[in-house]
Amino acid sequence: MKVFGIVGKSGSGKTTLLEKLIPAIKQQGISVSTIKHTHHQFDMDKPGKDSYRQREAGASEVLLASSSRWALLHELRNEKEPEVEELLPHMTKVDLVLVEGFKFHDHPKLEVHRPAHGREPLWPGDEGILAIASDEKLACDGRVLIDLNDAEAIADFIIEHLQLRTEK
Template identity: 60%
Template sequence: MTTTMHQGPKHIIGIVGWSGSGKTTLLSDLIPVLTERGYTVSTMKHTHHDFDMDRPGKDSYRHREAGAKEVLLTSRKRWALLHELRDEPEYEIDALIAQMAAVDILLIEGFKSHKYPKIEVNRPSRGKDLLCLTDDSVVAVATDDRFDGVGVVQIDLNDVEAVADYIVSYLRLEA
């Protein structure tokens, strides 16, 4: 089977917010809603923590530890490419996006400071500052209550269909 890679996603929108606000839950709920509507969806998650998808003792782990720059794991159900940065700086988001397959929508969790369009998840009960007040790339706030004086669209955080509707409308996707 041949697939074309590295064309990148057609549309990008981020889900941002403070830790514990519900970003991951919203993203996990949005994916099946958007895919049921016929859109192909990929995700990208930024973490500030060191992470490792591999496990000590596995062949791929041993390959990386031996100094391999990349290790590609493949099976009949999925494949994953592990790329070791070694002493290189962290890749820029645009370089990472360029590595992704062509899909209709790329949902990004994190990368708050990048200037792609974003939906902020914010619950007033948590007492966290609104990012949209200082970040003009935030195009909407998904919230479980209303904020006064916010200059962007507010969407009910608990209505995933409404959030999906907003994304489809904002990105001007065809039905």
């Protein structure tokens, strides 16, 4: 599976871009899944539910299944946070995995950057950031600049960079 990252500071619009990017990539016949990183504690489960109670009792993993989806909850229990390479084998094989976050990982990335937010960009310190998606014209130190509102152009950049079109 090919991996490409979408990075940027909090509130820059990464998830909004992914909502547009996924259908633009799928429209070109490429299967796609995502991995989302968060720095916050999260829980998909609800206190009182059977699966929550089983995890609280000490189960390492709880798999929930229904007729419409399944989810595997894996408790780290003081283990280190997994890297992208450790997570990928748990996913069904697809052509492309888009990774939101994991901004310090070494896979190729595109940064979502909005100068109006007043935050410093990530790309000056990360050679893995190959392109910038922005809503303003920027000097990007030789990196590709793509209009943040043009999901098809961003999809084309990722597909061409990863040579996914030639593999189909």
